[in-house]
Amino acid sequence: MSAAQNTGPNSEAGAIADGAAIGDVNLAQFERAQRVIPGGVNSPVRAFRSVGGTPRFMVSARGPYITDAQGREYVDLVASWGPAILGHAHPAVVEAVQRTAANGLSFGASTPAETELAEAVLARLPFLEKLRLVSTGTEATMTAIRLARGFTGRPLLIKFAGHYHGHSDSLLAEAGSGLATLSLPGSAGVTEATAAQTLVLPYNDLDAVRAAFEQNGPDIAAVITEAAAANMGVVPPDEGFNAALADIAHEFGALLILDEVLTGFRVSEAGYWGLDRGYTPDLVTFGKVVGGGMPLAALGGRAELMDYLAPTGPVYQAGTLSGNPLAVAAGLTTLQLADEAVYDRLDVVAETVSSAVSNALSAEGVAHRVQRAGNLFSFVFGDFAAAPRTYAEVQTQEAFRYRALFHAMLDAGVSLPPSVFEAWFVTAAHDDAAVSRILEALPAAARAAAAARPE
Ligand SMILES: Cc1ncc(COP(=O)(O)O)c(C=O)c1O
Numbered sequence: 001m002s003a004a005q006n007t008g009p010n011s012e013a014g015a016i017a018d019g020a021a022i023g024d025v026n027l028a029q030f031e032r033a034q035r036v037i038p039g040g041v042n043s044p045v046r047a048f049r050s051v052g053g054t055p056r057f058m059v060s061a062r063g064p065y066i067t068d069a070q071g072r073e074y075v076d077l078v079a080s081w082g083p084a085i086l087g088h089a090h091p092a093v094v095e096a097v098q099r100t101a102a103n104g105l106s107f108g109a110s111t112p113a114e115t116e117l118a119e120a121v122l123a124r125l126p127f128l129e130k131l132r133l134v135s136t137g138t139e140a141t142m143t144a145i146r147l148a149r150g151f152t153g154r155p156l157l158i159k160f161a162g163h164y165h166g167h168s169d170s171l172l173a174e175a176g177s178g179l180a181t182l183s184l185p186g187s188a189g190v191t192e193a194t195a196a197q198t199l200v201l202p203y204n205d206l207d208a209v210r211a212a213f214e215q216n217g218p219d220i221a222a223v224i225t226e227a228a229a230a231n232m233g234v235v236p237p238d239e240g241f242n243a244a245l246a247d248i249a250h251e252f253g254a255l256l257i258l259d260e261v262l263t264g265f266r267v268s269e270a271g272y273w274g275l276d277r278g279y280t281p282d283l284v285t286f287g288k289v290v291g292g293g294m295p296l297a298a299l300g301g302r303a304e305l306m307d308y309l310a311p312t313g314p315v316y317q318a319g320t321l322s323g324n325p326l327a328v329a330a331g332l333t334t335l336q337l338a339d340e341a342v343y344d345r346l347d348v349v350a351e352t353v354s355s356a357v358s359n360a361l362s363a364e365g366v367a368h369r370v371q372r373a374g375n376l377f378s379f380v381f382g383d384f385a386a387a388p389r390t391y392a393e394v395q396t397q398e399a400f401r402y403r404a405l406f407h408a409m410l411d412a413g414v415s416l417p418p419s420v421f422e423a424w425f426v427t428a429a430h431d432d433a434a435v436s437r438i439l440e441a442l443p444a445a446a447r448a449a450a451a452a453r454p455e
């Protein structure tokens with residue numbers, strides 16, 4: 001038996017006798033799900049495709065821990081892919097959602113609280129003047145692009161290889177996240193005409209950006225960039241890269257869309273822009289933390305631009321559940337609680353865990369580098385003379401070592417992102433006990449990574 005704890009019977013999962021599982025509950029759940037849900041999952045990154053094995057079906061989570069259908073508890077370093085900066089089921093967030101739910105789940109009408117949330121977001125990034133709430137990060141970036149095209153009257157978009165901005169048609173070319181994990185260059189079902197309107201450039205390559213603008217300048221509506229790339233593993237922007245993007249885009253009359261869906265309110269109170277400052281993007285997209293674990297995302301910009309959205313402007317965007325009261329309550333409470341102490345703790349946990357993983361790998365002679373962007377981090381495996389700066393570089397790594405590390409940690413009761421191309425997410429609820437459990441699991445996991453061979 002692993003170090004993972006068995007927290008006892010679970011009525012949803014079936015009987016567990018004397019702390020020992022009868023059969024494998026996760027496997028049974030996965031087989032059942034696969035019969036009725038494509039691949040058994042509602043988002044491909046959950047499917048363990050690149051690490052192999054059976055995805056865990058989760059039934060509860062609290063603080064830094066998450067519990068699967070078999071009753072095993074794990075220290076969680078996925079944090080719902082980012083939102084849970086306060087830890088899971090923070091009592092104040094749960095209470096706010098419960099209190100709000102008692103008054104109705106959805107009105108399809110404006111609420112006072114959504115204005116409060118907009119004010120709270122705008123106060124954190126003072127160059128933003130207006131905010132529109134949507135339900136997913138995908139909608140936020142999709143809308144930002146439509147708005148940029150509507151505002152400039154231009155068709156083309158620049159994105160960077162390895163960046164992921166959700167699954168709208170224009171943004172799936174050479175995308176990170178699940179497409180990196182599954183080695184997909186793009187998606188079937190996106191027409192050639194749509195794909196041709198997205199120019200994909202290497203990340204951290206300003207010469208390529210300038211050349212693209214010199215060639216196509218009058219047709220380029222916007223450049224979209226992750227504020228710090230974290231969907232090909234973590235690859236931070238070069239010093240001054242985001243600022244230079246703003247300068248080049250503006251020189252050619254195009255907009256800069258800064259995608260803070262993953263980094264926003266996670267790496268600092270003002271997102272990655274808060275660590276980077278000194279430049280002004282035209283549109284900023286948010287998701288994950290801003291919804292506090294509920295389906296909510298947003299895009300913001302200066303008033304002149306945002307008022308181009310319907311009903312004041314000609315660019316249409318809408319949503320039955322946009323600004324949903326429960327999601328707004330969760331997001332607002334999360335932002336209110338995310339004070340300096342929270343960000344300090346996130347930084348301390350990120351530093352402690354990333355250093356410990358690196359030390360454990362080094363002790364076993366596993367060549368690797370730690371990649372960091374604020375409190376987000378990941379590891380590249382192999383002999384890299386310098387930190388990788390592009391998608392092409394991270395794709396050359398020894399991903400099979402991560403597979404071994406991932407499974408050894410999972411067996412020991414630590415849940416890591418199931419792909420080498422994803423960031424590790426810490427929470428402020430990772431207390432010393434949770435961190436110790438991670439550290440205890442590391443030596444054996446590093447040995448497994450050292451022993452791993454390509455399949
Ligand atoms: C940078 C970035 N943009 C956009 C998205 C899409 O958000 P969602 O999954 O909520 O549609 C994600 C993550 O999923 C992301 O990491």
Ligand SMILES: NCC(=O)CCC(=O)O
Nearest residue numbers: 043045081177230231422
């Ligand atoms: N970093 C990748 C994500 O956050 C995506 C989650 C999903 O698509 O389910």
